[in-house]
Amino acid sequence: MKKYRAGFIGCGGIATAHADGYRHVENAEVELIAGSDIHPEGEKARRLAGEHGIRIYEDHREMLEREDLDLVSVCTWPRGHCEATIAAAESGAKGILCEKPMAVSLDEADRMIEACEKAGTVLAIGHAHRFSPQAVRARELIQAGEIGQVAMIWGHCTLDLMNNGTHVIDLINYLNGDSPPRWVMGQIDRPHKIEGRRNHPDMPVEDMAIGRIGYGNGVVGFIELGERASQSFSFRVIGSDGVIEVNNPDGPPLKMLSSYRTEGWHTPRLDEVYSTVCGELEELISTVEGQAAHRSEAKTARVALETIMGIFESSARRCVMEFPIDVRDFVLERMVREGMV
Ligand SMILES: NC(=O)c1ccc[n+]([C@@H]2O[C@H](COP(=O)([O-])OP(=O)(O)OC[C@H]3O[C@@H](n4cnc5c(N)ncnc54)[C@H](O)[C@@H]3O)[C@@H](O)[C@H]2O)c1
Structure with a gap:
């Protein structure tokens, strides 16, 4: 089984569900490494760090540069999705699960798709249903x-x-x-x-x-x-x-x-499924490994x-x-x- 290094941009409620999902995927070993949040000392970021033993950064660019992440969960509020996704793709991430809504405009969505295509990064969006x-x-x-x-x-x-x-x-x-x-x-x-x-x-x-x-x-x-x-x-x-x-x-x-x-x-x-988020992440890994197309790939979102x-x-x-x-x-x-x- 392959090993992946995963991290989070935005460390609030849904990031916790992603962390739990990464821990339960059955098709890879995922190590949770780091997270970044504009409120690094906030209660939610501290809880995520405490529960999963990850480092927390204030600046996601610094985290991406230092931590060499394979998988990145973009879990910020919607206006942060575009910039964070592009930064993660440019840092060399192999797969990104960005939360819904994909972006706040079609202009942003197109820039995200273009950056991920250029970098060879799989971009899936969190339409977990x-x-x-x-x-x-x-x-x-x-x-x-x-x-x-x-x-x-x-x-x-x-x-x-x-x-x-x-x-x-x-x-x-x-x-x-x-x-x-x-x-x-x-x-x-x-x-x-x-x-x-x-x-x-x-x-x-x-x-x-x-x-x-x-x-x-x-x-x-x-x-x-x-x-x-x-x-x-x-x-x-x-x-x-x-x-x-x-x-x-x-x-x-x-x-x-x-x-x-x-x-x-x-x-x-x-x-029965463990969780819909776990399903999204397992399929992200399969897609990164070239075994499947992600059913929630960015173009569907x-x-x-x-x-x-x-x-x-x-x-x-x-x-x-x-x-x-x-x-x-x-x-x-x-x-x-x-x-x-
Ligand atoms: N797929 C689902 O069913 C589902 C469920 C809940 C939330 N969501 C989506 O997830 C996103 C986050 O929701 P949440 O419930 O986790 O919110 P939240 O408020 O609990 O957490 C968001 C965290 O992101 C941080 N943040 C905000 N903007 C940032 C930025 N630009 N850079 C770094 N950190 C930033 C905040 O400080 C906060 O800690 C939203 O887009 C929401 O729609 C999806």
Whole structure:
């Protein structure tokens, strides 16, 4: 088994989950070496250092220069993702798992992809739900034709687009076989004028969003987010011969109704996984070793970001947006600056 040296940029809540994931991967020996944080003496960074015996730096560039890391977890707030990812790639990291949202603009996302391609670094983005047993099984059942021709996929969550909304859009894309989106229209509102929330303290957030996404394979995605969303993180896939529900709050994590089966609502068997983050990291290592493509490689996450920017821009212009979405800035920030929301 190969050995890897791993480190963190941003040492807060999700970095702890990455550290735990590295400790449980089964396809490599990973040594946790160091972390960096703009608050190196903060409670979270100290806890990560204490639990895993790693050195903590204030400056990630110094850490990258000194520690010769193979694997880097980018776990900062969203505005730090681009610069940290590029710095890690340029330092010679073989694989990077950067947390969601990938970046705050398509311009940043493209610079991250370009830097990683140039350096030969595998870049995966933390859309961890692609590794949840219920999502994996749902995708298999859809691809096996158990609910016939898929017409529509609904996704709901109570947070904003750049926070868990990116998971919602990405999971719809995953369930839909990553068919490319062709158009999107949406609407947002921001009555509370919130500047920063939870682990996104450095950016504005909308309070409510809806979006309708048309895919190349004819499927329509519909997302409902924010404070008036009817459900937390849940999905419904509607096909010509049945329905699949993922994470229905009142039921098992996966339910299916299929006209090909006689038992009515059916609860498909699910594999057990240690954690979705561990799955992401194992696949990062396999991809670094050339054995697999990462199911959450940066280009898939760029599609989710492009869709988010499309929803913001659709709301600003009051029209359908066709792909490719030709905006380079953080659209929500512009809308706030111009007093639109
Ligand atoms: N995949 C998931 O399901 C999931 C879950 C939680 C958080 N996240 C994402 O992870 C990221 C971090 O969230 P969190 O919950 O760990 O937040 P957090 O506030 O607990 O931790 C973030 C840490 O990063 C540090 N930091 C911020 N900007 C930095 C920078 N530019 N350079 C170095 N350090 C920096 C902060 O000081 C803090 O210690 C966010 O983008 C969030 O959306 C993803």
